[in-house]
Amino acid sequence: MSLVMNQQKLGFNTAVTNYYPEILTDEAMEFLILLHENFNAQRISLLERRKKEQNLFNKGKKPGFPVETKAIREGNWMAGSIPSDLKDRRVEITGPTDRKMMINALNSGAKTFMADLEDSTSPTWRNVLDGQINLRDAVSRTISFKNNTNGKRYQLNEQTATLLVRPRGWHLNEKHLLINKEEASASLVDFGLFFFHNAKQLLKNGTGPYFYLPKLEHYLEARLWNDVFVFAQDYLGIPKGTIKATVLIETITASFQLDEFIFELKDHIVGLNCGRWDYIFSYIKKLRAHDLVTPDRAEVTMQTPFMKAYSLRVIQICHKRGIHAIGGMAAQIPIKEDDAANNAALEKVRRDKEAEVLNGHDGTWVAHPALVAIAMEVFNTHMPEANQIEKQIEGLTITAEDLIEQPEGQCTEAGVRKNINVGILYLLSWLNGNGAAALYHLMEDAATAEISRAQLWQWLKHKVVLEDGRTLTKSLYTELRTEELKKVEAYITKSKMPDTLLGTALQLFDDLVLADTFEDFLTTKAYAYL
Numbered sequence: 001m002s003l004v005m006n007q008q009k010l011g012f013n014t015a016v017t018n019y020y021p022e023i024l025t026d027e028a029m030e031f032l033i034l035l036h037e038n039f040n041a042q043r044i045s046l047l048e049r050r051k052k053e054q055n056l057f058n059k060g061k062k063p064g065f066p067v068e069t070k071a072i073r074e075g076n077w078m079a080g081s082i083p084s085d086l087k088d089r090r091v092e093i094t095g096p097t098d099r100k101m102m103i104n105a106l107n108s109g110a111k112t113f114m115a116d117l118e119d120s121t122s123p124t125w126r127n128v129l130d131g132q133i134n135l136r137d138a139v140s141r142t143i144s145f146k147n148n149t150n151g152k153r154y155q156l157n158e159q160t161a162t163l164l165v166r167p168r169g170w171h172l173n174e175k176h177l178l179i180n181k182e183e184a185s186a187s188l189v190d191f192g193l194f195f196f197h198n199a200k201q202l203l204k205n206g207t208g209p210y211f212y213l214p215k216l217e218h219y220l221e222a223r224l225w226n227d228v229f230v231f232a233q234d235y236l237g238i239p240k241g242t243i244k245a246t247v248l249i250e251t252i253t254a255s256f257q258l259d260e261f262i263f264e265l266k267d268h269i270v271g272l273n274c275g276r277w278d279y280i281f282s283y284i285k286k287l288r289a290h291d292l293v294t295p296d297r298a299e300v301t302m303q304t305p306f307m308k309a310y311s312l313r314v315i316q317i318c319h320k321r322g323i324h325a326i327g328g329m330a331a332q333i334p335i336k337e338d339d340a341a342n343n344a345a346l347e348k349v350r351r352d353k354e355a356e357v358l359n360g361h362d363g364t365w366v367a368h369p370a371l372v373a374i375a376m377e378v379f380n381t382h383m384p385e386a387n388q389i390e391k392q393i394e395g396l397t398i399t400a401e402d403l404i405e406q407p408e409g410q411c412t413e414a415g416v417r418k419n420i421n422v423g424i425l426y427l428l429s430w431l432n433g434n435g436a437a438a439l440y441h442l443m444e445d446a447a448t449a450e451i452s453r454a455q456l457w458q459w460l461k462h463k464v465v466l467e468d469g470r471t472l473t474k475s476l477y478t479e480l481r482t483e484e485l486k487k488v489e490a491y492i493t494k495s496k497m498p499d500t501l502l503g504t505a506l507q508l509f510d511d512l513v514l515a516d517t518f519e520d521f522l523t524t525k526a527y528a529y530l
């Protein structure tokens with residue numbers, strides 16, 4: 001394809017002023033155009049499929065195991081091989097593709113690092129493209145950084161974590177880039193640019209192009225990723241099966257299709273991961289018309305029966321098919337100014353990791369470098385081998401009812417207030433280009449914020465009676481929101497957060513919570529303001 005043809009097919013949103021010539025090269029753009037032309041229509045049609053399925057859930061249907069794939073669930077087959085640098089994934093650190101944080105994460109002592117263009121990245125054009133520059137420099141091992149405020153310099157240690165990259169989900173467009181006059185798929189842009197620029201260098205480094213795949217809802221969406229991988233490998237002339245992917249199980253429907261996901265990606269898959277926060281969000285979202293109201297956010301934990309059932313099933317199916325079952329993210333992060341509170345937070349992380357390894361997980365996630373040693377110690381104690389894939393969970397049957405069992409617990413005024421407060425603060429952070437924030441000593445990202453706003457919508461819709469006997473109505477919400485706003489403003493001042501978009505964050509939050517129709521993702525609605 002000639003450069004002239006490429007230029008006819010490409011366009012940029014009028015807000016774009018930086019065209020990142022070192023990343024958006026003619027050759028890379030040619031690859032993105034081909035990805036778009038080959039796969040975008042199928043993506044759009046799968047998104048339509050999601051809507052149709054939601055309509056059925058809204059009419060009372062419950063998620064179930066697909067009838068047409070019974071043979072796959074019952075068949076005797078195994079996933080392909082796991083490369084040597086992904087055999088031991090006991091501690092995985094995650095974080096946005098910020099330059100300094102990436103160096104810190106790669107140096108953290110974790111086995112792997114998931115560089116995240118998804119839940120923890122606010123997808124401004126700058127974050128997305130700077131992220132690609134940082135990834136490229138990390139792969140070439142030339143990445144460095146100087147903090148001009150304190151003079152601290154950063155560069156890679158000799159030994160670094162194995163890199164995995166999480167592109168954005170199928171539902172997101174990259175509005176800044178137009179291909180054939182359509183907004184590009186954010187997944188294909190993130191995947192395509194990283195793969196095009198780095199796959200060969202990664203192979204030279206003795207590793208490979210490794211990905212995390214977020215928010216899949218149906219096995220056909222996994223098939224689409226597989227088709228993209230096959231095409232991309234052929235395009236660069238690298239062997240089929242070089243790409244390795246770990247699929248996040250973070251939607252309620254995915255939980256019913258674990259074998260199917262692995263089967264679709266058989267040559268490329270090395271693991272499933274329990275994306276617990278989006279999973280809770282998905283439970284609320286998908287089952288919103290059902291009488292399955294959730295209690296306060298803090299009460300839905302990995303010990304809650306439907307969460308426990310889901311994680312055990314992930315472990316069971318992964319081990320049956322010969323791949324890793326990776327655990328999820330404890331929300332606690334270190335607390336600097338209070339030793340007792342810090343110890344309590346670290347103890348919560350330790351207990352969470354202990355439960356995971358004892359259940360059979362082969363690895364886990366941490367949100368902060370200071371948590372690597374804790375998770376490492378727990379897994380070293382209970383998992384002497386590189387992983388525990390060989391350990392099969394026999395005699396356990398998780399039923400459809402187990403997977404959607406209603407969680408017990410109360411909805412409280414404190415829970416309403418917390419959801420409002422954290423939800424607004426997170427939206428403000430996201431609108432200011434920061435997709436992961438430490439709020440009230442917990443890690444908050446797009447997935448945790450989704451729970452906050454979705455619960456409020458659910459509680460209003462179902463006219464929930466709070467612990468104190470009051471029904472949550474729109475007017476009670478507005479009263480509490482007005483009070484919380486004062487606390488939000490005080491928090492912003494104390495923590496020196498930028499506040500210029502507070503009015504927008506507030507309006508967005510109200511719209512999300514009070515709308516008659518549930519908005520599928522807060523990020524798609526808020527993206528208009530980036």
Ligand SMILES: CC(=O)SCCNC(=O)CCNC(=O)[C@H](O)C(C)(C)COP(=O)(O)OP(=O)(O)OC[C@H]1O[C@@H](n2cnc3c(N)ncnc32)[C@H](O)[C@@H]1OP(=O)(O)O
Binds near residue numbers: 367436
């Ligand atoms: C639901 C999900 O999807 S979970 C996965 C997606 N979410 C994430 O990955 C969140 C990852 N975590 C983070 O982004 C951060 O830990 C936050 C935003 C929660 C807190 O960050 P901070 O407020 O900067 O924490 P703190 O001040 O304690 O950081 C201390 C140092 O650790 C670094 N650090 C903190 N978290 C990370 C991380 N995840 N990766 C790399 N470095 C990190 C900071 O950059 C800082 O470095 P410095 O001392 O060289 O300046």
Ligand SMILES: O=CC(=O)O
Binds near residue numbers: 250275276278328
């Ligand atoms: O992506 C992880 C999650 O918990 O959501």
Ligand SMILES: [Mg+2]
Binds near residue numbers: 250275277447
């Ligand atoms: Mg998630």
